[in-house]
Each structure stands twice: as structure tokens, then as C-alpha cells.
Amino acid sequence: MAALETEVLVIGGGSTGAGVVRDAAMRGLGTVLVERKDLADGTTGRYHGLLHSGGRYAVKDPEAAKECIAENVILRRIASDCIEDTGGLFVSTPWDDPAFGDTFLQGCRATGVPVEEIDVAEALRREPRLHPGISRAFTVPDAALDPWKLVRGCARSAEEHGAQILLYHRVVALERDGDRVIGAVVRNELTGEELRIQAEVVVNAAGAWAGQIAQLAGGRVNVLPGKGIMIAMNHRLVNTVVNRCKPPADGDILVPIRTVCVIGTTDTKVADPDDLDVAQTEIDEMLDEGEKLVPGFREARALRAWAGARPLFSAEEVADTREVSRSHALIDHRERDGVERLVTITGGKTTTFRLMAEVAVDAACAQLGVDRPCRTHEEPLPGSGDGHFYALGSRLRAREPVPRPEEIICECELITRQRLEDAMERRHTANLDDIRRTLRLGMGPCQGGFCIYRATGILHAVERLDHRAANESLLAFLQERWKGVHPVLYGDQMRQARLDDWIFQGLLGVQHLPT
Numbered sequence: 001m002a003a004l005e006t007e008v009l010v011i012g013g014g015s016t017g018a019g020v021v022r023d024a025a026m027r028g029l030g031t032v033l034v035e036r037k038d039l040a041d042g043t044t045g046r047y048h049g050l051l052h053s054g055g056r057y058a059v060k061d062p063e064a065a066k067e068c069i070a071e072n073v074i075l076r077r078i079a080s081d082c083i084e085d086t087g088g089l090f091v092s093t094p095w096d097d098p099a100f101g102d103t104f105l106q107g108c109r110a111t112g113v114p115v116e117e118i119d120v121a122e123a124l125r126r127e128p129r130l131h132p133g134i135s136r137a138f139t140v141p142d143a144a145l146d147p148w149k150l151v152r153g154c155a156r157s158a159e160e161h162g163a164q165i166l167l168y169h170r171v172v173a174l175e176r177d178g179d180r181v182i183g184a185v186v187r188n189e190l191t192g193e194e195l196r197i198q199a200e201v202v203v204n205a206a207g208a209w210a211g212q213i214a215q216l217a218g219g220r221v222n223v224l225p226g227k228g229i230m231i232a233m234n235h236r237l238v239n240t241v242v243n244r245c246k247p248p249a250d251g252d253i254l255v256p257i258r259t260v261c262v263i264g265t266t267d268t269k270v271a272d273p274d275d276l277d278v279a280q281t282e283i284d285e286m287l288d289e290g291e292k293l294v295p296g297f298r299e300a301r302a303l304r305a306w307a308g309a310r311p312l313f314s315a316e317e318v319a320d321t322r323e324v325s326r327s328h329a330l331i332d333h334r335e336r337d338g339v340e341r342l343v344t345i346t347g348g349k350t351t352t353f354r355l356m357a358e359v360a361v362d363a364a365c366a367q368l369g370v371d372r373p374c375r376t377h378e379e380p381l382p383g384s385g386d387g388h389f390y391a392l393g394s395r396l397r398a399r400e401p402v403p404r405p406e407e408i409i410c411e412c413e414l415i416t417r418q419r420l421e422d423a424m425e426r427r428h429t430a431n432l433d434d435i436r437r438t439l440r441l442g443m444g445p446c447q448g449g450f451c452i453y454r455a456t457g458i459l460h461a462v463e464r465l466d467h468r469a470a471n472e473s474l475l476a477f478l479q480e481r482w483k484g485v486h487p488v489l490y491g492d493q494m495r496q497a498r499l500d501d502w503i504f505q506g507l508l509g510v511q512h513l514p515t
């Protein structure tokens, strides 16, 4: 069997393991990480995508809230490219007790989570699709956090500091010499070959599988896999992370992620983190809860549903996994099971992964008898050095830094961007119908379905309109064209109108644009 030697062996390539390998490598320790599949293939790649402010835990789980806000501040500094700074809202819908808002405010203040109550009218101005019956609204610094960028960034940084990452390598045995763990046997899942990795200390960061790994060395970790389901909807129904202002429950958070948004989640105890199904009743429940936040939610298109398993650590058995703290757990098996050189880090959140890694590597250093300070809170991840947050549209901006004048804007009438801009400058009007009459824009078979939203964007730039005026122009054009379309809604024209309707209502949500 081939063999490898290292000081630290990390098991698990989710956010926790990736944080541990980076931290250990940055402290100058020889480190190897093994992951049975790809990076972030476990819970980290299936989570809700929320960089917690701590607001969600401020009332019920204050320790977790404090950890979240402290790490939220650090991650904004060191992992900015993985974060979209959407901000967060907690809102009291007609189904929520408005008095809970006071408890929430007190909880946030006691745990240091920045919070501000804003007028409901202001909340609805920011998020026009929210239920108009909301009675209270609070802002917190929630954001969207990209798990794949985060984990890959940590892995890249770890490699730059000399670590080795072995993907598709499954731990099949932990080896002991008396009371001491001395390494692992791993199987290459692609070739079937086995490899012996000798290590001075092993860090078990296998998330919901941490109990299985600890058992291989005769250790115990009571990890309760808490299943949660989520559904991705076909576009951003909100641009802010929106939470219900009530004690944590099912289906009470909506997170905008890139071009979609994700509603979640449930929390049920399951026996096996590899066996997670999504029941139709759970989908119905999520969609019903979504409707309470955003009326018409069910009419949007659900793209896909999936589940992840929370690695919840509890010293004793519990019936309801929501009762288990979201704070992390560090288990030094020397103290707990008499097994030396094995440390388990589990529980917690992706938001707190860096802190979890820090305490795990501190414990590993203690076992090794070395004292090396953690630096992961200081040094940004690769790609985050400039401190800029990810912004929706940045890819498009990078691809099209300057508009191309020969670009076709209206395929039916073959109108180029240059021709359109010239006409707009000549007419000097905010009325798209005037432009239509000038160029026959939107008068071909699609009746504006494909060109008019592009033309609105161009008008917005050429006439220096503010977004409200641009939205009004678009809506006025659609209204005007609809008058002529609706008397002939049959056959292919009916199909075309449905398609246009999907573009404008389904993708762009024009009914909800601020005007």
C-alpha cells in the first residue's frame, strides 16, 4: 500500500474541513485533507446560502448569535468575493405576533447584532413583493454567501501554504497504536487504490458523518443529522434576505442567490445523512409558507428541491432537532474517550466555519505541544484581496465593458443598438412608443417580447432616466401594445403572448417593479 506522512490529517472537505486545512497550513503545519467526493459535496454545498447576522438565533440561541455576528464581520473582510451584501429583513407577517418584534430587538441588542426597526412603508419600498399586511420590519446585516467559492478559496489558500488536498479519497479506517491515533487508511474512490496516511494528529471535520468517523477509532460523537429541505424559485422574488420575525420554524427564510431565490427550510431528525428524500408534503408546506412572505409565490416557477443534513451536536438524545444549539462543538477525544491525537469539530454553521477551524487547530496544536497563533482572520482568501463584494451583474459587466454598436436589439426589424441610440438621441423622449413609431421597434411577430426590455435598458442610459421613470416607460409600452394583442389571442399569437408574458411577468416580474 502506498504511504504518506503528515503532521495534520483533516477529514472532510466541507466548509469546516476547508477552514481547518487552511488554518493549519497557515500556521506552518504539514497538512493533508481527504474528502470522499468533491469539495463541498456534503451539507456545505446543499445549504441555504445565508451569511447569518445572528438575528435568527438572537432570542433562542444567544451564543450562536454572538458567534455569527463576530464571524459575519470577519468574513466580510476576508471573503468579500464570496459574499453578496444583500442585507437582511425580519418582518412580522399577518401570521406572526407583532409583539415578538420587541423580544427580537432585545435579543439582537443583547447579542450585539446590529438591528434597526424601519417603517413598513420603507420595507415595502425596498421589497415591493413582500406581503402588504406586514406590521413590523427590522434590518440586520444578513447576506448571501457562496459556499463553493468559499470552500475552493480556502483550499487554494491552503495549497499555497503547502497543504495537499486529496479529493475522492474516502477514509475507510483510522489506525491506532495503543491509545493513540496514528493515521488513516483511505481509498481512492476513482481507482480503488488504498493509501496509508500517517499523521501526528487527525482532525475529524466530517460534519453529519463525524460520528461514523469517530467510531472508526473507538471514539464517540453524538451527531444528530437534522434534515432540511429547500426549493429554488426561478428568479429573485426579493433582493434582500427576508426572515419571518418569529421563533425559528419551517419555511421562514427567503434568500436571493444570484439569479434565483431559495425558500427554506425544514428540520427533521434522520437516521442516515446519506439518505435524504424530499416529500411532496414538505414541498407544499414550503410553498405555502413562501406565499405568506410573498403573495403569488406559488405562481413563480419552482426549479428544483433538495435536502441537506445539519451536523447537530447534542450530548444527549433529543426529540426535536430545533432544540439543539447551532453553536459549534469541539471534542478532544483524549478527555472524552481516552483516545489521543483525535479531535472532532462539528455543529456550528457555515457562517462560523472559520472560528470552528481556529478552535480545532488550537486543539490540534495543544496535542502536538506547539504554540502557533491563528492568522485566518487577517489574511483574505484568494480573490477577496480588493475587499469588493460580489455583485449581481458583475459577470456581464466583465464580459461587456463597452456596448457593441452593431449588436442587434430587435431581431424582427433588425434594429442595431447604434440605430436605436441614434433615434433615441434624435427624438429625446422617455416614451418607448415614440421610438416604436420612429423605427418600427416591437412591431414584428414578437410584438416587443424580446426587444423592449433591452430597449428600456438602453433608454435608461441614453436619456439618463432614473429607474422609476425607465420602469414606467416599459409598463406604458406593454400596456399600449396589449390593447392590440388581446382581441386576437388565439393560435400561435396566443402562444407568443404566453411566452412574452412569461418573460415579463415570470422572469422580470414587471408588475412588481418600483415606479
Ligand SMILES: Cc1cc2nc3c(=O)[nH]c(=O)nc-3n(C[C@H](O)[C@H](O)[C@H](O)COP(=O)(O)OP(=O)(O)OC[C@H]3O[C@@H](n4cnc5c(N)ncnc54)[C@H](O)[C@@H]3O)c2cc1C
Pocket: 011, 012, 013, 014, 015, 016, 017, 034, 035, 036, 037, 038, 039, 040, 041, 042, 043, 044, 045, 046, 047, 048, 049, 050, 051, 052, 169, 170, 171, 172, 205, 206, 207, 208, 209, 213, 226, 227, 228, 229, 230, 264, 265, 266, 307, 308, 309, 310, 311, 346, 347, 348, 349, 350, 351, 352
Ligand atoms: C437545510 C440546511 C440549511 C442551512 N442553512 C445554512 C445557512 O443558511 N447558513 C449557514 O451558515 N449555515 C447553514 N446550514 C448549516 C451548514 O450548512 C453546516 O453547518 C455546514 O455546511 C457544515 O459543514 P461541514 O464542513 O461541517 O460539513 P459538510 O459540508 O457536510 O462536510 C463534511 C464532509 O465530510 C465528507 N466525508 C464524510 N465521510 C467521509 C469519509 N469517510 N471520508 C472522507 N470524507 C468524508 C463528506 O463527503 C462531506 O463533504 C444549513 C444546513 C442545512 C442542513
